[in-house]
Amino acid sequence: MSILICIIAVVVLLGVLAYSRAPLWWSSLLLLIGAGYAVLQQGAHPAVTGILLAALLVLNLKPIRRAILTGPLFAVFRKITPPMSQTEQEAVDAGTVWWDRDLFSGKPDFAKLHQYAAPKLSAEEEAFLNGPTEQLCEMLNDWDITQKRKDLSPEAWDFIKKNGFLGLIIKKEFGGKEFSNYAHARVVTKIATRSGSAAVTVMVPNSLGPGELLQHYGTAEQKNYYLPRLAVGEEIPCFALTSPEAGSDAGGIPDFGVVTRGSYTDPRTGVYFENVLGIRLTWEKRYITLGPVATILGLAFKLYDPDQLLGDKEDIGITCALIPTAHEGVEIGRRHYPGTSAFQNGPNWGKDVFIPMDWVIGGQDFVGKGWKMLVECLSVGRCISLPAMSVATGMLSSYTTGAYARIRSQFGLSIGRFEGVDEALGRIGGLTYQMDAAQRLALTALDSGEKPSVISGILKYHNTEKMRKALNDAMDVHGGKAVCIGPRNYLALGYHAIPVAITVEGANILTRSMIIFGQGAIRSHPFVLRELKAAMNKDLVAFDDAVIGHIGFAISNMVRSIWMGLTGARFVSAPVDGPTAQNYRDIVRFSSAFAFLADTGMATLGGSLKFKEKLSARLGDMLSNLYIATAALKKFHDDGQPKEDRPLVRWAVETALYDCQEAMHGFLANHPNRFVAWFARRVVFPCGMTLAQPADRVGTRIARNLMEPCASRDRLVQFMYRSKDETDSVGVLEHALKAVIATEGIESKLRRAQREGQLKSITAKARLQEALSLGLITADEHTEIVRARRLKREVIMVDDFDSNLETADVDAIHRSIV
Known part of the structure; x- marks a missing residue:
């Protein structure tokens, strides 16, 4: 029993050392102490210590290690590693690594993240x-x-x-x-x-x-x-x-x-x-x-x-x-x-x-x-142009759809109060927050002199795809008004242009399936590029240092993934207190899990991983969603952690981490080596897949904020052009929104009077006049209602044209029949 306790104690202590990424000689010393105790105190055969000592000498004495272990491995590695073409070499060398390296490390340094200055305009x-x-x-x-x-x-x-x-x-x-x-x-x-x-x-x-x-x-x-x-x-x-x-x-x-x-x-x-x-x-x-x-x-x-x-x-x-x-x-x-x-x-x-x-x-x-x-x-350009246009589409979708959902009513109720529309609004706002946060963090890198090539690929793919999702939801909420193009339609032209953003500066399919992880694995991984360069330069010393570090790195991430998976990362330190603290802990957990899975994929599939594009894409999705989650937390931190924005940051981070979890599940479910997949799943998900998508109430809070003028909505659409012209198709929305909100109580009173039989006229216009005559509303309230209904009609009107579809009827708002 004492031997068993000794073994358990050594294994636990080795796990602690691996979790904390202690140097190799610490673990070697612990093993020797444990072996010595087993021989001297528990009667174990001395050969145990001798064999262990020999093995540890091979691992710790570099000349011996290179001769017996890493030298033969180096020879094999050089044979199976395909040579880089000049264009591949230049692509690898171009740009810089930045926060993506931290995410690949399994131990992102959030103190460093928060020290990056928030971007500001001069x-x-x-x-x-x-x-x-x-x-x-x-x-x-x-x-x-x-x-x-x-x-x-x-x-x-x-x-x-x-x-x-x-x-x-x-x-x-x-x-x-x-x-x-x-x-x-x-x-x-x-x-x-x-x-x-x-x-x-x-x-x-x-x-x-x-x-x-x-x-x-x-x-x-x-x-x-x-x-x-x-x-x-x-x-x-x-x-x-x-x-x-x-x-x-x-x-x-x-x-x-x-x-x-x-x-x-x-x-x-x-x-x-x-x-x-x-x-x-x-x-x-x-x-x-x-x-x-x-x-x-x-x-x-x-x-x-x-x-x-x-x-x-x-x-x-x-x-x-x-x-x-x-x-x-x-x-x-x-x-x-x-x-x-x-x-x-x-x-x-x-x-x-x-x-x-x-x-x-x-x-x-x-x-x-x-x-x-x-x-x-x-x-540099991929961090700016298309991501900025994607953010613009998110802001436009958030602003217009939130206002339209409050202004447009069916069954006597604003359509934004229906849960189906509420769900779409929550997604639009959350996706916009993700897009803006992701670009803001990348712009922070650019303005500090970095050229983050991996992050630029993440932004290009994910911002344009999220733009597509947000605009799809906006189109659905607007219905026929968004389908029929015309001067009043502020969504359809952007919707029809989506393929441009998806296609240019690298097709999205290629960016996701090959570039993000393909480039990230080489540039952002702490050891892979060092190993490749050592092989190209025939440098055994550099290869030895890199590969031993890589093995320790992989073991550490395996141990960290198991422990944080078992404990839900509750014992991980977070840089902040409050509602986002657990988000930071979950990111650390999934960063270690991602690094472990990336090494597992590269070790078991080797160069063929380059051609397993679905698996490579999922590894890229893991890295991307970790980046998006940390960017959202950084944006929330830079904005002063406003209480009103908690639903947005919660939706953004929880969605990104859930998507990261799903990418891990997809990778493991489709890995060709089923034993490796089985083992890796037990490491990454020892208690199963525990993360869930944001609760419905989170999306509802976002939707409610989008449907009324408030600080949270204004921050979300801060850099959108907002016309103040009532005759402008977008400019009229704010006027109509405020007018509709101001008269909701009066409209409710009128509907109640109609149900109770006090108002008997057939048309809404006649009933309004009847309510004024009966003293149910004041003259000022009558004026407010007339204006609100006029503005509401301006918002919901759809353009119609002559028979040749050439000239729109700009005065359609005045063509009131009932």
């Missing part, structure tokens, strides 16, 4: 957001843009150029605004709540494009010439990457250039240059935003040097150049028609077009470095 940025951005929004009419002009109005284009909207990220020394990434995103968000086409027009020059590339990699001459012109809209940029044969596989672009000597006329100056070193280009691109109206074309292509004019390398690699669209041979101007969106987008092409070498972005020194340039810039 006085200049706030003035721009509340000044020119508001003015631009006032000018925009999305119906006119998308259905009539198929473009922004000349006045809007002129305003955008003159007020520096195309130079938000360009440094002040070149005439730009030099705004923070946070300000850039908020400007895009506000514009997008008014017009998606206008938002795309503004965001593209400030995202992945010539401006961003020039600032980071351009020569002094290129910067001095182009950046001031881009900042004031004198030049309109576009960037051409996608080819008909290479969409998501951007590294496989067929477009090519050959280094040669040639002659050309510079379209900017009209000067002819003869026999200069340059590139002869052939390309065909499509889906290029601003392409049809661009004056300067950023172009990505593969560069070859068969005559070795630049050196001894023939295949130089992906290169980026900047070409005036007026240059001879550049074919540009035709348009694609992406749904109901009207932003300028189209193909361009050219055959055997000669350009001088100094048109390469960064000059000759940067030939072949285009892929790294693109990936690094893309990791």
